[in-house]
Amino acid sequence: MSALALLALLALPAAQAATRPANVVLIVDVSHSVTYGIVKRDRTLVVDAAAALAAAMQAGDTARVGTFGDEITIEPAPLKDADAVRAAGARLAERIGGRSPIWDALVAAAGTLEGAAAPRGIIVLTDGRSTGNRIGFADAVDQLKRARIPVFVVSLDKSDRPIPDPGARLEQLAAATGGTCLFVDRPALPAAITRSVSTLRLTATAQPRRNNY
Numbered sequence: 001m002s003a004l005a006l007l008a009l010l011a012l013p014a015a016q017a018a019t020r021p022a023n024v025v026l027i028v029d030v031s032h033s034v035t036y037g038i039v040k041r042d043r044t045l046v047v048d049a050a051a052a053l054a055a056a057m058q059a060g061d062t063a064r065v066g067t068f069g070d071e072i073t074i075e076p077a078p079l080k081d082a083d084a085v086r087a088a089g090a091r092l093a094e095r096i097g098g099r100s101p102i103w104d105a106l107v108a109a110a111g112t113l114e115g116a117a118a119p120r121g122i123i124v125l126t127d128g129r130s131t132g133n134r135i136g137f138a139d140a141v142d143q144l145k146r147a148r149i150p151v152f153v154v155s156l157d158k159s160d161r162p163i164p165d166p167g168a169r170l171e172q173l174a175a176a177t178g179g180t181c182l183f184v185d186r187p188a189l190p191a192a193i194t195r196s197v198s199t200l201r202l203t204a205t206a207q208p209r210r211n212n213y
Contacts, residue, residue, distance in 0.1 A: 022121070023118075024197060025109040025112055026049060028066070033129045045125075049190070062078035064088075069095060072101065118148075121196075123197070125193070144177045152179040153171075155184070
């Protein structure tokens with residue numbers, strides 16, 4: 001990814017001063033298709049994602065960190081400081097491999113935000129290749145819409161993988177819930193998470209669009 005593209009990703013709206021505390025759930029897809037490369041496993045994915053969320057936190061924010069693969073695991077209580085968020089990422093770092101129940105994980109994440117003040121939202125880090133769900137895509141989207149919880153998708157760009165491209169569903173998910181959808185290479189994941197938190201905090205209402213960096 002070029003330096004210019006990274007700067008574009010990090011660029012934030014000018015209205016940054018008019019922010020409110022955010023309630024965020026970050027869930028990271030640790031399924032086989034995301035965390036296993038040709039040679040080795042990506043053991044730092046959850047740690048890097050949590051660190052990016054921690055760096056984006058401001059006074060008053062609360063956050064949870066979770067992973068989904070063979071199991072869906074989300075911090076039971078909201079975390080109120082950056083160190084706690086980083087520690088949560090470290091605890092979850094070894095939960096790697098298995099299936100990818102994206103829709104189940106999103107509904108579980110939404111449940112942890114029940115009663116939380118707005119702005120509240122979910123950031124999901126995934127490649128979009130969904131397997132092992134009990135809840136269907138349409139049902140999950142409907143539940144998220146009714147709960148008024150926007151989903152901010154940060155997706156690894158897997159355009160070199162066989163079709164069908166799951167990116168269309170990720171875009172649909174973001175559009176339907178009022179979130180955004182960013183398609184990035186692995187080095188740009190922290191910047192994309194930072195951008196997602198900033199967009200949630202500003203309660204942006206612009207229609208999401210597919211961005212490639």
